[in-house]
Amino acid sequence: MIHVRQFPCLKDNYGFLAHDDASGETATVDTPDADAILKAAADAGWRITQIWNTHWHPDHAGGNATIKAATGAVVIGPAEVERIGQAPDRIVADGETVSLGAHKARVIDVGGHTLGHVAYAFDADRIAFVGDALFAMGCGRLFEGTAQQMWASLSRLAALPDDATLYCAHEYTESNARFAISIDPDNTALQARVAEVTRLRADGKPTVPMTLAEEKATNPFLRAPLLKRALGMESAADWEAFGEVRKRKDSF
Numbered sequence: 260m261i262h263v264r265q266f267p268c269l270k271d272n273y274g275f276l277a278h279d280d281a282s283g284e285t286a287t288v289d290t291p292d293a294d295a296i297l298k299a300a301a302d303a304g305w306r307i308t309q310i311w312n313t314h315w316h317p318d319h320a321g322g323n324a325t326i327k328a329a330t331g332a333v334v335i336g337p338a339e340v341e342r343i344g345q346a347p348d349r350i351v352a353d354g355e356t357v358s359l360g361a362h363k364a365r366v367i368d369v370g371g372h373t374l375g376h377v378a379y380a381f382d383a384d385r386i387a388f389v390g391d392a393l394f395a396m397g398c399g400r401l402f403e404g405t406a407q408q409m410w411a412s413l414s415r416l417a418a419l420p421d422d423a424t425l426y427c428a429h430e431y432t433e434s435n436a437r438f439a440i441s442i443d444p445d446n447t448a449l450q451a452r453v454a455e456v457t458r459l460r461a462d463g464k465p466t467v468p469m470t471l472a473e474e475k476a477t478n479p480f481l482r483a484p485l486l487k488r489a490l491g492m493e494s495a496a497d498w499e500a501f502g503e504v505r506k507r508k509d510s511f
């Protein structure tokens with residue numbers, strides 16, 4: 260089984276270590292804060308052997324050089340990671356597989372937030388690391404890609420099993436919840452989740468990870484096709500409805 264350690268980094272990022280006991284391999288998924296990640300690994304008694312980047316943004320790949328220098332870890336990521344100053348040791352793209360001991364993770368193209376953004380899905384373990392593509396009740400801003408591209412990316416994540424555990428890279432849930440309830444106010448699952456999230460955050464607890472089933476029931480970006488009437492877009496394509504939800508969130 261894969262053990263995951265999650266810990267806060269920077270202002271609102273999460274760091275993640277994925278560890279396989281049998282092989283002793285440990286991957287840090289992204290490198291928001293090298294010191295925090297190295298400390299988390301030391302606390303766990305794990306040696307970081309791999310770095311898996313989801314995208315090139317500094318709060319995801321900025322610690323690569325420090326962690327690689329400290330541990331000798333192999334850097335794996337999409338080609339765009341080069342933009343932070345050093346190319347990954349192994350460049351990966353959609354459909355490829357990365358390994359943590361005997362556990363295989365599938366690389367999924369989730370471009371849109373950045374063009375080359377990828378997610379890592381341990382299909383057999385029902386765990387996925389989704390970076391800044393999908394958030395709890397939210398999704399990444401379209402800094403580089405189009406709404407059509409992002410909709411295709413989210414649809415790939417939505418094809419994972421409902422009980423998949425999703426680790427997203429930011430604690431944005433409370434502000435996402437405020438937007439979600441504004442656009443989908445009659446959704447009872449969403450109402451219940453907003454209450455739960457408010458309680459968790461008041462107690463200083465994380466709202467990450469989440470399950471795909473929860474997202475399908477409450478995330479207004481995944482639910483865009485169901486919100487067409489509310490958006491006044493009944494004859495629009497699904498991706499166009501998604502694009503409208505994204506636009507409204509940008510100015511919310």
Ligand code: ZN
Pocket residue numbers: 314316319372391
């Ligand atoms: Zn980002």
Ligand code: FE
Pocket residue numbers: 316318319391428429
């Ligand atoms: Fe980020």
